[in-house]
Amino acid sequence: MSAKGMAVWGLVALAGAVCWTVLALSRGEEVSALWILFAALSSYAIAYRFYARFIAYRVLGVDDSRATPAERFDNGRDFDVTHRHVLFGHHFAAIAGAGPLIGPVLAAQMGYLPGTVWIIVGVIFAGAVQDMVVLFFSMRRDGKSLGQMVREEIGVVGGIAALIAVFAIMIIILAVLALVVVNALSESPWGVFSITLTVPIALFMGFYLRHLRPGRVSEVTAIGVGLLLLAIIGGGYVDQLGLAEALTLSKEQLTIGLIIYGFVASILPVWMLLTPRDYLSTFMKIGVILLLAVGLVLAKPSLQNEAVTEFALEGTGPVFAGKLFPFVFITIACGALSGFHALIASGTTPKMVAKESQVRMIGYGGMLMESFVAISALIAASVIDPGLYFAFNSPAGATGAEAGAAAEFIAGLGFTVTPDQLTAAAAAVEEETLISRTGGAPTLAYGMSQIFSQAFGGGLAAFWYHFAIMFEALFILTAVDAGTRVGRFMLQDTIGNFWPKYADLSWKPASWSASAIVVGLWGYMLYVGVTDPLGGINQLFPLFGIANQLLAAIALTLCVTLLIKHGKVKWAWVPGVGLVWDLVTTMTASYQKVFSHNPKIGYFTQRSTYADALDKGELLAPATSVKQMEQVVFNSTVNGTLQSLFALLVLVVVINAFFIWFKAVRAGGLPTTEVPWQESHIVAPSDFLATAEEKEAQREWESGQRGVEVGGSR
Amino acid sequence: MTAVPHVARALRWYVRQLTGESKWDDYVAECSAFGDPPMSRREFERRRDHEREHSASARCC
Structure with missing residues (x-):
């Protein structure tokens, strides 16, 4: 490295060290959110420059003289040599969605510091490593999927377990994401108005591209984004339009609406709805991130949240139960470590990489960018007054969903907020109420509206709030559409092994029934969450986080296995560090969720507590009827069973891998399915x-x- | 050369690449290189729709 380079990196390191020191030492005084922002940026820069480079060249041994699958098979379709900046955009749009916006908001109940540390350290040593290494190994195998690689490199037992795990985890993820939308839109006519309009807007774009002017994507996307903004502004006039009442929907109505929508969207041709919505979503994603970064720097908000709240140590937080360890690490998945990315880093992206060395910027760099989104979300949640934050995020069973009772409940938590403040907060963003609007989306939207109003002025708090709700819902609906299709393909493929006709993607009975099964499964879990008396987010979000992190455990296990098989056992610690930490946290969390004697944490203790009370004819708060009591008993059984199933499946994969490691270490390496070297001409x-x-x-x-x-x- | 048109051109290039709009240009250029008559744009986009219909790309959370 040149002297100038050393001086520049020395300064970056110094800036980072100063930011971290300020964050570590500040207690009880005003701390600017920019310290978090710059601690993150300088840490990312150093990690990217040094650690990611080390992994790419020393650990993986990227070789630019070797032709990538995109170069060898270049068919202009799935295998396609893509400019690195464009592929970065594609990859980022595929991995980032509402996840990194939601987890950090919920984790803010433990204070801003635990989330900040985990997001930054987690991404550097686990999340970005996983994405890059999986991308590399899949690229060396012509873009094989995660499931395929586990089957071929670890074993059939592990492969089957991984396949079931991937499918089940996807269902949970879709259900929880849909639950977030339901919670954000219930009793919010403005939100329902704007989101509903995205469907005709996308249909119009699809029609335009199919029939009016085929292929003119940028012009139709510009029109679409314009219409989208009009839809948000228009939502402010639902009262004047006389639609307010018709669009004030309950959670149950929204659930049914979403399930019908999900099914219809998955059987319509993709050009009608899915593709155009994806264009909108991609540009909104990039736009919002830029806006958020600019907004934060201009507004320079100071953090209202505590660095570490007592809930982190006591485990008695109202948003989700459990202590900092292990629950921060599973609540924040996307942004720090997200197993789902392994599905994208294997399959689609590796078939488009032009040069092997680009896996660093696409895999590692893409994940750093998602981490930055998560940090922004954490900041947005932490600039909100804690009293308001807890009123927004505590389940309705606790707050009574009413200003007076909520203020009392918040006082019991040790924070102060008056009923007037709660009413004023809702009025400022033109919502009926913000109390117990769990799921993270309304809180983030509120924080963002605060930041944007401060940064850009103009008293547009209500517009910014609904703007934020709109894009979160848009990301989620895109993920739900695409996820349902992926689930459908997996199902058709799996059943096709026994009944080949079923795998035919153009055979309507197969595609319709497979879609119906997938939608039915996530729709059912969504319904379970929506009607849960204990609060669906409170109950299901841990399951979602653990599921995502367990998928990461499978992906990291594969990475370790491949390094050992390639005779690089001395580098196995690189994905190994993330794997060990991930297994420790998720297995502890799983154990607590299954076996804890605290009914707030352990699903089965919860079940028996409510079942015993039911037998004695008693009602336990927050349940208010026998039916709700029965619901709690049933839901906790379902959740506990799923939780145990996920953990067992992952253990099967890890144990299966363990035998391979043993064999490979003894033999000094084992043959793998890597394709042989061919010369690159690009x-x-x-x-x-x-x-x-x-x-x-x-x-x-x-x-x-x-x-x-x-x-x-x- | 001033910076503004340069940035605007780069941005336009990026957007067209990201959305796949530029695939048509590549196709036309390839056809003319080989001296083949290209199919109509409508037909070309139909084929791309068909391919998308039969491939799944996941979107994460």
């Missing part, structure tokens, strides 16, 4: 910015290419 830079030499090399190569393409006539 020239392309490795990193975000091309060096002068890379630019020169590319220019030379391109001019040579042009000569070849036109047959040397020029």
Whole structure:
């Protein structure tokens, strides 16, 4: 490294150290949110420059003389040599959604510090490592999926367990995401108005691209984004339009609406709804992140949240039960470590990488960007007054869903908020109420509206609130559409093993029934969450987080296995660090959720507590009827069973892998399914910015290419 | 060359690449390189829709 380089990185390190020191030492005084922001950015920069580089060149041994699957199979469809910046955009749009926006908001109940540390340290040593390493290994295997790689590299037993785990986990993730939308839209006519309009907007875009002007995606996306903004503004006039009453929907109505929507969306041709919605969602995603970064820097908000709340140590928080360890690490999945990414890093993205060394910027860099989104969300939740925060996020059974009772409940938690403040907060964003609007989306939207109003002025708090709700719902609906389709394909593929006809994607009876099964499964879990007297988020979010982290355990196990099989046992610690930490936290969390004697944490203790009371003919708060008591008993049985199932499946994969590790270490390596080396003829830079030499090399190569393409006539 | 048109051009290029709109240009360029007559844009986009219909791409949380 040059002297200038050393000086620059020295300064970055110094800036990071100062930010972290301020965060570590400040207690009880005003702390600016920018310390968190810059602690994150400088840590990311150093990790990317040094650790990611080390992993790429030393651990994985990326080799730019080796042709990638995109180069070898280049068919202009799934295998497609893609410019690295474009692929970065694709990959990021595929991995990031509402997840990194929601987890950190819920984890803010423990204070801002635990979440900040986990998001930053977690992404550097676990999340980004997982994404990059899985991307690399899948690329070396022509873009094989995670499930396929587990089956071929670990074993059939592990492979089957992984397949079931992936499917079950996806169902839970879809259900919880849908639950977040339901909670954000219930009793909110403005929100329902804007979100409902996204469907005709997407249909119009689809029609435009199919029939009016095929292929003109950027112009129709610009129109779509414009209409979307009008839909948000229009929502402010639902009262004047006389629609307020018709659009004030209960959670049950929204659930039914979402289930019907999910089924219809999954059987419509993709050009009608899914593809155009994806364009909207992608551009909203990028736009919102830029806006949030700019907004934070302009507003320079100070943190209202405590650094570490007593709930972190006592485990008695109202948002979700349990102590800092292990529950922060499963509540914040996306943004720090997300197993779901392994499904995207294997399959779609690896088939488009132009040069092996680009896995660093796409895999590691893409995940750092998602982590940045999570940090922004954590900040947005932490600039809200804690009294308000807990009133928004405690289940209705605790707050009574009414200002007076909520204020009393909050006082009991040790925070102060007056009923007037609660009413005023809701009025400021033109919502009926914000009390017990759990799920994270309304809280984030409220925090964002505060930041944006401060940054851009103009008294547009209500607009910004509904803008935030809109894009969260848009991301989630896109994920639900796409997830249902992926689930349907998996189901058809699996059943196709026994009944080949069923795997035919264009055979309507198969695709419709598979869609119905997938929608039915997540719809059922959604219904369970919506009607849960204890609060669906409170009950289901831990399941979602644990599921996602268990999927990460499978992915990291695969990474360790492959390194050992390739004879690189000395580097197995690189994904191993993340794997061990992930297993320790998720297995502890799983154990507590299954075996804890505290009925707030352990599903089965909860079950027996309520079942015993039911036998004695008693009612236990917050249940108010025998029916609700029965519901709690039933739901906790379902949740506890799923929880045990997930943990067992992951243990099967890990134990299966353990035998392979043992064998591979003894043999000094084992053959793998890596495809043999073939020479690459493409020239392309490795990193975000091309060096002068890379630019020169590319220019030379391109001019040579042009000569070849036109047959040397020029 | 001033910076504004340069940035605007880069942005336009990026958006067209990201949405796949530029695939048509690539196809036309390829056809003319080989001297083949290209199919209509409508037909081309139909084929791409068909491919999308039969491939799943997950969107994460």
